Amino acid sequence: MIQSELLLQAKEVSKYFYEPEKFKVLNNISFDIHKGEFVTMVGKSGSGKSTLLYLLSTMDTDYEGNIILDGENLTLKTKEQLAAIRNEKIGFVFQFHYLLPEFSSLKNVMIPALKLGKYAKEEIESRAYSILEKLDLKDQALKPASKLSGGQQQRVAIARALINDPKIIMGDEPTGNLDSKNAAIVFDLFKHLTTEFNQTVLAVTHDNDFAKASDRIIEMADGIIL
Amino acid sequence: MKNYKHNINSEIAFIHLISKKKQTMVAALGVTVGIAIFIFMNSLMYGFEVYSVESLFKSTPHLRIYKEEHISQPLIKTSKTDLALLTNPKITKESKKLINPNLIIEALKKQPEVIGVTPNVSVNVFYNNGEAQVTGRTSGVNIEEQNTMFQLEQYIVEGKYSDLKANQNGIILGVGIAEKLNVRLADNISVTTAYGVSKVMKVVALLKTGVTNTDKTLSYTNISAAQQLNKQGASFITDIYVNINDYETAKKLIPKFKQLSGYEVEDWETANTSAAAANKIRKMMAMAISFSIMLVAAFGIYNILNMTIMEKLNDIAILKAIGFSGKDVIRIFVKEAIVIGLIGIAFGLVLAILLVKVMGNMWVGGDIGFFPIRFFPKFFGLGIGFGLIVTTLAGYIPARKAAKLDPITIFRK
Numbered sequence: 001m002i003q004s005e006l007l008l009q010a011k012e013v014s015k016y017f018y019e020p021e022k023f024k025v026l027n028n029i030s031f032d033i034h035k036g037e038f039v040t041m042v043g044k045s046g047s048g049k050s051t052l053l054y055l056l057s058t059m060d061t062d063y064e065g066n067i068i069l070d071g072e073n074l075t076l077k078t079k080e081q082l083a084a085i086r087n088e089k090i091g092f093v094f095q096f097h098y099l100l101p102e103f104s105s106l107k108n109v110m111i112p113a114l115k116l117g118k119y120a121k122e123e124i125e126s127r128a129y130s131i132l133e134k135l136d137l138k139d140q141a142l143k144p145a146s147k148l149s150g151g152q153q154q155r156v157a158i159a160r161a162l163i164n165d166p167k168i169i170m171g172d173e174p175t176g177n178l179d180s181k182n183a184a185i186v187f188d189l190f191k192h193l194t195t196e197f198n199q200t201v202l203a204v205t206h207d208n209d210f211a212k213a214s215d216r217i218i219e220m221a222d223g224i225i226l
Numbered sequence: 227m228k229n230y231k232h233n234i235n236s237e238i239a240f241i242h243l244i245s246k247k248k249q250t251m252v253a254a255l256g257v258t259v260g261i262a263i264f265i266f267m268n269s270l271m272y273g274f275e276v277y278s279v280e281s282l283f284k285s286t287p288h289l290r291i292y293k294e295e296h297i298s299q300p301l302i303k304t305s306k307t308d309l310a311l312l313t314n315p316k317i318t319k320e321s322k323k324l325i326n327p328n329l330i331i332e333a334l335k336k337q338p339e340v341i342g343v344t345p346n347v348s349v350n351v352f353y354n355n356g357e358a359q360v361t362g363r364t365s366g367v368n369i370e371e372q373n374t375m376f377q378l379e380q381y382i383v384e385g386k387y388s389d390l391k392a393n394q395n396g397i398i399l400g401v402g403i404a405e406k407l408n409v410r411l412a413d414n415i416s417v418t419t420a421y422g423v424s425k426v427m428k429v430v431a432l433l434k435t436g437v438t439n440t441d442k443t444l445s446y447t448n449i450s451a452a453q454q455l456n457k458q459g460a461s462f463i464t465d466i467y468v469n470i471n472d473y474e475t476a477k478k479l480i481p482k483f484k485q486l487s488g489y490e491v492e493d494w495e496t497a498n499t500s501a502a503a504a505n506k507i508r509k510m511m512a513m514a515i516s517f518s519i520m521l522v523a524a525f526g527i528y529n530i531l532n533m534t535i536m537e538k539l540n541d542i543a544i545l546k547a548i549g550f551s552g553k554d555v556i557r558i559f560v561k562e563a564i565v566i567g568l569i570g571i572a573f574g575l576v577l578a579i580l581l582v583k584v585m586g587n588m589w590v591g592g593d594i595g596f597f598p599i600r601f602f603p604k605f606f607g608l609g610i611g612f613g614l615i616v617t618t619l620a621g622y623i624p625a626r627k628a629a630k631l632d633p634i635t636i637f638r639k
Contacts, residue, residue, distance in 0.1 A: 059546070098544045114232040117232055118230070
C-alpha cells in the first residue's frame with residue numbers, strides 16, 4: 001500500500017460502562033486510518049466496535065486515551081469545538097436513517113452546510129441537488145423526509161454526510177437496516193466514493209460481503225483489536 | 227472561512243412550530259390560560275380592594291388635622307407637701323378650635339404631595355321632624371372643595387349638591403336620616419345641638435354613600451351654619467381634611483404635617499382601624515392568591531414546554547450529530563418557547579380583557595352595583611413580563627438539560 005497521509009489515530013483508547021456494573025468495554029485500543037482508505041470494523045455484537053466508532057466520531061466524550069483527527073487532538077476539545085469539528089470534518093451515517101422528519105430531503109441535506117456557512121444559500125442548494133441527483137434521489141428532494149422509503153432515507157442520510165466535503169465518513173452499520181438491493185446500492189456508493197473521490201470511509205458492519213470489499217478490516221472482540 | 231451566516235437555528239425553530247401546529251397551539255393555550263387567569267384574578271382582588279378603600283374615602287379624608295381635646299389643668303399645682311387640692315378637671319370647650327386655620331391650609335396646599343385641603347366644622351346634632359328625632363353628625367363644609375375631594379356628586383341621589391351654596395340654611399341629608407324622619411327634598415327639618423342651638427334647615431339634596439352607618443348619621447351644611455350650631459364665630463374650624471396623591475403614604479406624612487400645623491394629625495388607617503385591618507388582610511390574601519396562581523400557571527407552562535422539548539429529544543441528538551452545538555440547541559428551543567410565549571400572551575391578554583369585561587358587567591346590586599373589577603394596566607404589564615420570563619425559562623431549562631447530553635446518550639435510550 002502506498003504510504004499516504006495519516007487522517008485518524010486512536011491512541012490507547014479505553015472506555016468503561018458503569019451500568020449495570022463497571023466493565024471495560026474498550027481496552028487500550030490503538031490504530032491509524034490513512035487518507036483515502038475504506039476501512040470496515042467487524043466483530044460480534046458487544047465487541048465494542050460501535051462504541052469505538054462513537055468515540056471516534058466525537059459523539060461520545062467519556063473515554064481515556066487520545067483520538068487525533070486531521071492533526072487535531074479531539075480529547076482536548078470542548079463540546080462546542082467538537083460540534084464544529086463534527087459539522088465540518090465528519091459525515092456520519094447511522095444504522096437507522098436519522099433524518100429530521102419535518103424537513104424535506106433537500107433541507108435535511110442542506111442543514112449541515114447552512115450550519116457551516118461556507119457557501120451562500122443558493123450554492124448550498126445546488127450542491128445538495130447535485131448530490132441527491134448522484135444518489136438518484138432528485139425526484140424525492142422536496143418530499144418530507146418522513147414520506148420516503150427506508151432505502152431512500154438512508155441515501156438522503158448519506159447525502160447529508162457528504163454535503164460539507166468531510167475528511168471522513170463514518171457509518172454505523174449503514175446497510176444493517178436495508179434489504180439486499182438497497183444495501184448493495186449503499187455499498188457501491190461507499191466504494192465509489194473511496195475510489196473516485198479519495199474519500200476516507202470507516203464503517204462498522206455485520207455484513208461480510210461489505211467488509212470483504214473494503215481496503216482493510218479491523219476485527220474486534222471483547223474490547224480489543226484482533 | 228465562515229463567510230455566510232445562515233439563520234438556520236431560527237429556521238429550524240420555525241419549521242418545528244409550524245409543522246406541529248396543533249401542539250404549538252396547545253402549548254400556547256397553556257400560556258394563554260395561565261396569563262389570563264393571572265391578570266383576571268389580580269384585577270378581581272385589586273378591584274375589590276380599590277372599591278373598599280374608595281368607599282372608605284367617601285367620607286374619610288386621607289389625613290385629618292385636629293386639636294386634641296385637653297383636660298383643664300388646675301391653676302395651682304399641687305405638691306406632695308401641701309394640702310390636697312380638690313379639682314374638677316373637664317374637657318375645655320375652646321380646645322377643639324384650630325387657631326388660624328387659613329394659614330395652616332395655605333401652608334398645606336404648598337406641599338407637593340397634597341392634592342386637596344378643606345376646612346371642616348364638625349358638630350354632633352339631633353335631626354328633628356315633629357316627634358321624630360335622629361342623632362347624627364353634621365359637617366360644615368365648603369361644598370365645592372368637599373366635592374372635589376370626595377366626589378360628593380356621585381353619591382347625591384336627589385337634588386343638587388351645589389344648591390347648598392345658594393341656601394345658607396340648606397342641608398344635605400343622608401338617605402337613612404331622611405327615611406327615618408320621613409322628609410323629602412325641599413322639606414324643612416330642625417337641627418338642634420347640645421349647645422342649645424336650634425336651627426330650621428331646608429333639605430337641598432339627599433346623599434347615599436352606600437355605607438349604611440354614614441347614610442344614617444351624616445349630613446353636610448355650610449361652614450357658617452355649622453359654626454352657629456357650635457355656638458361659635460366665623461374663625462371656628464374643628465378639622466382640616468387633607469387628601470394626598472398616594473393614600474398608602476399617609477402614615478409617613480404624619481410627622482411632617484404635625485410640624486407644619488402644630489396640631490394632631492390622624493391618618494385614615496388610624497381613623498378606621500377595623501376597616502384598615504380588613505383591608506390589610508384582603509391585601510395579604512390577594513398577594514397569597516396571586517402568588518399561588520403565578521406558581522400554578524408557571525408550572526403549567528413549564529410542563530407543557532418541557533414536554534414539547536422532550537418529544538424532540540431525537541431531533542436534538544440528530545442536530546448535535548451533524549454539528550450543532552449545545553448552544554445552538556438551546557437557542558433553537560428558547561426561540562420556539564418565546565414564540566409560543568408571545569402567541570400565548572397575546573391571546574391571554576385578549577382573554578383577560580374579555581373576562582374582566584364580562585365580570586365588570588355583572589350586577590351584584592346592593593351598595594356595590596356592578597362587580598367592582600376594573601382594568602389595571604399594571605397587571606397587564608405584569609402578566610406580559612411574567613409570561614415572557616416563565617416561557618423563556620421553561621424553554622431554556624429543559625433545552626439546556628438536553629443540550630448537555632452527548633448525542634449517543636440520547637440515541638441509546
